Amino acid sequence: MAALHGPAPEDVTIGVIGADKFVHRIAAVAREETRTPHRLLTAVYERESDAREKAMRIVGDVDVLLFAGPLPYDVAMSGGPLPVPATFVPTGGVALPTALLRGSLSGTVDPARVSIDSALERDVRETYAELGVDMRHVHVMEYHESVAPEQFLAFHRDLFHAGRTSGAITTVPSVAAALADAEIPSLTMAPAAISLRNALRTARLLGSGARLEDSRIAIVIARLPASALPHRTSSSNYWYQELKLSLHRALLHDARRMDAAVLQRDEHSYLVITTMGSLRSGTDDLTRAPFLASVRDALGIDAEVGIGLGRTTLEAEENAQSAVNLAVESGGDLAYLVGPQGSPIALPASHDGEAPEPAPVADRQNDTLREIITLLDGQGDEGRVVDAERVSQLQGVTLRTARRTLRSLVDAGLAWPMPPARVQKVGRPPVRYQLLDERLTG
Template sequence: MAFGSGVISNMDRLRPETRSRVGIGVVGPHDLVEQIVMVGADLPAAADWRLVGAPHAGEHETYEKFSRIADSIDVVLFTGPLQHDLARQAGELPVPATHVPMSGAGLYAALLRGVLTQGIDPARVSIDSLPAADVDEAYGEIGVGTAGVHLSEYDEPESVRGFIGFHEQLYRQGATTAALTTIRSVAKALTTAGVPALRMMPTTHTLRLALNTAALLGTGSRLEEAQIAIVVVELATSARPGYSGPGNYWQQELKLKLHQALLADARLMGATVAPRDENSYVVTATLGALGQATDGLRAAPFMDRIRSDTGVEVEVGIGLGSTARDADANAMVAVEKARNAGAAAAYLVGVDGAVLSLPVRRRRRAEVEPAVTTKAAQLLERLIQGLDDGPDAMVVDAEIVADVLAIAPRSARRVLQSLAEEGLAWPVPPVKGAQAGRPRQPYRLVRA
């Protein structure tokens, strides 16, 4: 089966980008990924999503397989909590993530299969991964006691290392007749060691619920990212000229510098900039783009660059809304709050009227200047030397870094994250591409 492929209908071509199908990545063992893709294709909602399979040969490949499809999906569905936890431990998850839950539903089929094909005694087995409450409930429903049933619950990826020894020891001691596991690699290892092993698989009902959950997460993320954000940037009262007019060349030069400073940041987030009046500008973007440019709405946009490039203070108010009119109204409330705070922070007013203060975070150029011999600075220079000339060449993503430094994409992401932590790279949102899925995370390199 070819994963992630499909015929694009005329209806798909006619849909606007905001209503294109939600991309759901499926990451896990090959057999489970294939089963999920097949189940998803038969659901009524299948026309609203696009499944992208990323099967792995072993759990150690989980994050690598996810990274390969992360740029083309809106949400990722891991086949189990193990894969989900391994991916989170390995690196950044740039899209919402969920996993197929483990429950006692798959235990019934495994026990029945074992009784019919291997003659096991369901009252004398070892089980891993499942919660004790689910095992007790399942055995209670079939009327079998659990005195001879041994359980090792899942608790973070480290607990999986002990599953093989847990099952094998009990079987060698004659305490059990078979091992039941949710982990493909554990079942394979036990079979090789001569221990009867049955793999518990999630039921079709469980997979349907997991797919619907993933689709909701992906849709919610898209709606949030598409929410309109309007930013009003106005000169602080102390920075405004004493009089306005065509003869005030200082004022015209200041407006030009302010406009240029805004454009430098707005262009990278796919935003538009327009003058509002003599002393202010309005920037229109999406919440998703603004969130990436402000470290998840934890830092004020534009203020640090404007201070650095023009030497003046500005007041920044951000308004969110489902329509431009609502966002603009909220932005005016927010800029008034910024004005009353003396341009010490930017203020954001959300759709529900909630107010958030975003502090100014100064760039760390001055802090890293004495440390040009550090590993991070040396790595930055090596990276810059491998790039083309021109200002746009300083904006890179993991794919470019991996190519220049001849490293894996996963390592490239860590390089960019470390450079950002040292103030040598600034994460900026890209302009969303024409294809569905999330764009790559670019960074603007900053020379030490």
């Protein structure tokens, strides 16, 4: 175990759990952060099955746990709830094309004849289409909660020995080691630096939220930039009044997803008042800024957005003001979050820096909601509040699929995320969703 200390002793401490190479990479990325240094405590395992044991050794000294990927995270969670929030570095992104390029340049594997684990088949298909490479002889095994490293190993080994592949691409270090022992050509698909930075940011925010167990007030200030203001503001500036109304509508659109209230603060800005749990639900676990992308898409301007957390509304608003001042300096590309400890954290408009397209209410999502409602009614449950575990049981799907289903319903305006219930239980409470069957069309 090793510790990396930032300058502020009260800062969030992130426990990093993974193989040796991963731990060294994420430590190097953390050292590059000069504006908001990270404080890390690391624990190295040789096999993913040891993830929970390693996590429990350091859990008393950290505010949040960050695992090397979904596999060690699920291994750790399978033993029961952890005492602190936990997250993991996601697979995919730019890691796959990078691995394919490495394989092609080094001659280790033929990208057109390869087996790939952990990645979503859809992502692989899109990557190959963009590269213009035929993937008829590419084999993919997606990750889900019940997959063990041995199954990935057997998947790669059987295809290679059958002469159907030139080698393997894996995200699991223990599988890579076993493939090397079996003399099967392979590459490790390691997360890109940007994925590591985003994962550190998410972990830090989750740790910060855990520290605010009894202080879950979150206030967002959304302000029109100075460049959009008229030289002389008055009620006769009709276009400016229209601009403010448009900003208000754009804020309301996203605020619904966070069960938040939108209030006019002054002539140029609005307050959005919500809870930390609802803010997480509406921003993909605080991996992107609220409102920036939707305001840019609706109004064609970059709003100034700052988020404040606090034990009181006054403290939260003061921190939001500090955060929005930082956003002004960034030129509108980022929003900032400031908590009681005063350490600012920058949030991008979206995961890839581009405003997401608004999701239409599709027939498929209407059908999905109808199916869930029918299943609830069939069990005598007239309530319309569910979480991912309930949907998983009703539809007979994995928790991950259930979470995707609920997020798609939210995007379609057919469900609302609700503030987490306050329960005396270790770990984060599940996110509950209000199903809006009155909005069904057709």
